[in-house]
Amino acid sequence: MRHRKPLKPLSPLLLIAMTILTLSLFLLLLRLPLSSSINSPPSAISNACRAARFPSSCAAALSSYPSLPSSPSAADLIAAALSSAAAGLPTAKSMAQSIFSSxxxxxxxSTAARNxxxxxxxxxxxxxxxASAAFLADSRAFAGAALLYQYDCWSALKYVNNTSEVAKAMSFLDSLYALTSNALAMINALQRFGPDVSLWAPPQTERDGYWGESTAATAAASAIxxxxxxxxDLTVCITGECDHRSVQEAVMQAPDYGTRHFVIYIKExxxxxxxxxxIEKTNIAFVGEGMGKTVITGDLNAQMTGLSTYNTATVGVTGDGFVARNLTFENxxxxxxxQAVAFRSDSDHSVIEWVEFSGHQDTLYARSLRQIYRHCRILGTVDFxxxxxxxxxxxxxxxxxxxxxxxxxxxxNAVTAHGRTDPGQPTGFVFKDCVVNGSDDYVSIYHRKPRAHRVYLxxxxxxxxxxxxxxxxxEEMVMPQGWLPWRGEFALATLFYGEYESKGPGANSSARVSWSSQIMAEHVGVYSAENFIQGNGWVPAD
Known part of the structure; x- marks a missing residue:
């Protein structure tokens, strides 16, 4: 049997040092909250960041946030996440300004940097x-738009990424995008799961089997x-008596941040x-004398030097509450x-009625936020x-x-090209009681050689x-497959393309691509104006 050597006694100095160290650690632990407490910052942050698409950046941002309470609520965590994202914007602007200046x-x-x-x-x-929205649906809509603008900034630079300065800016924008996506994901989680952050999970879509919380409304409920x-308030005309000869002049005469509709009547x-x-011209209304009678037209396009798709719009709207009625926007x-845009809208709560949009590729750029189009005519070719x-x-x-x-x-030709980049964005295109057809010229060409001219939804x-x-x-020119891939397998596992009770010769549900869906009746209400764009708060009801 082997015997252990007796341990040497500790020196008095070492004993004193160990006693001081033990006492110091004990006092430090007294100042820390118990790790088992679900209200402690580490646990609350960890739970909240389970909802994020980028959990590492989420945890780093919230852990270093200076004014987060010791026992943060769900609202505190979301406010901190939004503030962390906003704090990065001045740096991003400085980098973009430097690119523009050089x-x-x-x-x-130069155009990419300016955009x-x-x-x-x-x-x-x-x-x-x-951050200031009174309702979670509004907060989510605005955060989703903020994320879109950061993505579009990054995307603009991607096409001119031939300097280290641009590459550095794009890298910073990647980190900023992650912070904003995380804030958006937390808003989604609060809306879905409530304030108990231990229940939070990442955003899901219909493709994951999640249809939202408000599914009781029927499609008929979206009638407005x-x-x-x-x-x-002002009139515009080509000749004769009126206030202005130019629509733009009339727009600039409208008050900034108006709270009622400022109506600009545009004569034939x-x-x-x-x-x-x-953006400061809110609640502007364009009223014309009819489709094809009042026409605002231009021919800017992305083939021109120094222009991107964004810059080609004949009419571009950023001010909220925009209304248009009885006229044509044309490129x-x-x-x-x-790419040549007739109309681009970033206007939240926008109502467009009896308006024609005429162009070819990229006719109608419904870029961001919440919009409704009623009784409109939309003409185009590719992704229009x-x-x-x-x-x-x-x-x-x-x-x-x-x-x-x-x-x-x-x-x-694909009718639509929706651009949601994040599952937390509450965005999408809903077509209700619409007709998909060809113009008379297109129908004539189609009948000469059917199936050589293919239309996809x-x-x-x-x-x-x-x-x-x-x-x-x-109509018959809509292909039996219904939907067209963009490139290979890209997005086929994450998109959501659906139909409910399509009619006509192009409505062949049995032949649709496997990555599209036939929507069940109990889910149709998700896409009502009330649920999808919160229209009951800003669109008049019947």
């Missing part, structure tokens, strides 16, 4: 709106009434101008020009309804127009693209 000899990079600066300003505005507008005529409704650049808004199209006439000079060659521009058609009539 790009005078490079018009494409990036605009997007970052919009992102700051919408993060602030999200006619928006009543006050008499005109063709207005060859580009029109911008800036005449033609099919060879590729696109963006990352939450938009409802009700009783609209959607027409594909000819794209090729030689119709015998054939072509494929949509294709996934971004990873979480969402588009549904409810009770719509689909």
């Amino acid at each position: 790009s005078s000899s490079n018009p494409n990079r 990036c600066l605009d997007d970052l300003s919009l992102s700051a505005r919408r993060l602030s709106d999200s 009434g006619r928006l009543v507008l006050p008499p005109p 005529g063709v207005y060859r101008e580009t029109v911008q409704v800036p 005449t650049a033609g099919p060879k020009a590729h 309804i696109f963006g990352n808004s939450a938009a409802i199209f009700e009783s609209c006439d959607i027409q594909v127009v000819p794209r090729l000079e030689s119709p015998e060659k054939g072509e494929s 949509g294709r996934p521009w971004k990873e979480f693209s969402r588009t549904v058609f409810l009770n719509c009539y689909l």
Whole structure:
């Protein structure tokens, strides 16, 4: 049997040192909350960050947040997450400004940086709106838009990424995007699970089997009434007596941040101008004398030096509460020009009625926030309804127009390209009681060589693209497959494309692609105006 050597006695100095160390550790532990407490910051942060798509950046941001209470509530954690995201915007703006300042000899990079600066300003505005919103649905809508603008800033720089300065800015924007996505995910979790952060989980979509909390409403519940507008405040005309010759002049005469509709009556005529409704011009209403009678037209396109798709819009609206009625927005650049926008909207709570949108590729850019289109006519070729808004199209006439000079060659056209990049964004396109057809010229070409001219309901521009058609009539040129891939397998496992009771010769549910869905009746109410865009708060009811 082996015997252990006797231990040497500790020296008096070592004993004193160990006693001091033990006492110090004990006193330190007294100042710390118990690790088993679910209200302690580490546990609360850990639970909250389980909802995030980027949990490591979430935990780092919240742990270092200086004014987080010792026992933070769900609201405290979300406020800290939003504030952490907003805190990065000044740095991002400074980087974009530096790129812009050094790009005078490079018009494409200069445009990208300028657009990036605009997007970052919009992102700051919408993060602030999200933090101050009284309702979670509003907070989520604004945070989702803030995320979109950061993504679009990054995307603009991606196409001019040939300097270390641009690469550095893109890397910073990646980290900023993660922080904003995390804040958005927490808002989703609070809305779905309530204030107990131990229950929180990441955002889910219909593709995961999650249809939202408000499913009781029926599709019929989305019916809305006619928006009543006050008499005109200003008139615009080409000739004769009126207040202005230019629509843009009239817009700039409207008050900033108006709380009632400021009506600009635009008399019959063709207005060859580009029109911008800036963010401070809220509740502007354009009222014309009818589709094809009052026409605002332009021909800007992405083939022009120094222009991106965003910059090509004949009419671009950022001010909330925008209304348009009885007129045409047009881009005449033609099919060879590729991206050429007739109308772009970042207007929350926007109502568009009896308006024609005429163009080819990218006609209608429903870019962000909540919009409704009623009794509209939308004409185009490739991805001609696109963006990352939450938009409802009700009783609209959607027409594909000819794209090729030689119709015998054939072509494929997707009606929609929705651009949701994050499952937490409450965005998507909803088409209700619409007709998908071709123009008379397109129908004539189609009948000469059927199936050489292929129309699809949509294709996934971004990873979480969402588009549904409810009770719509689909003409014969809509392909049996229904939907078109973007590139290979991209987004096919994460998108949500659905139909409910499609009618007409193009409504072949048995032949649809496997990655689309037929929506069950109990889920249709998710896409009502009340549920999808909270329309009962800002759209008049019947």
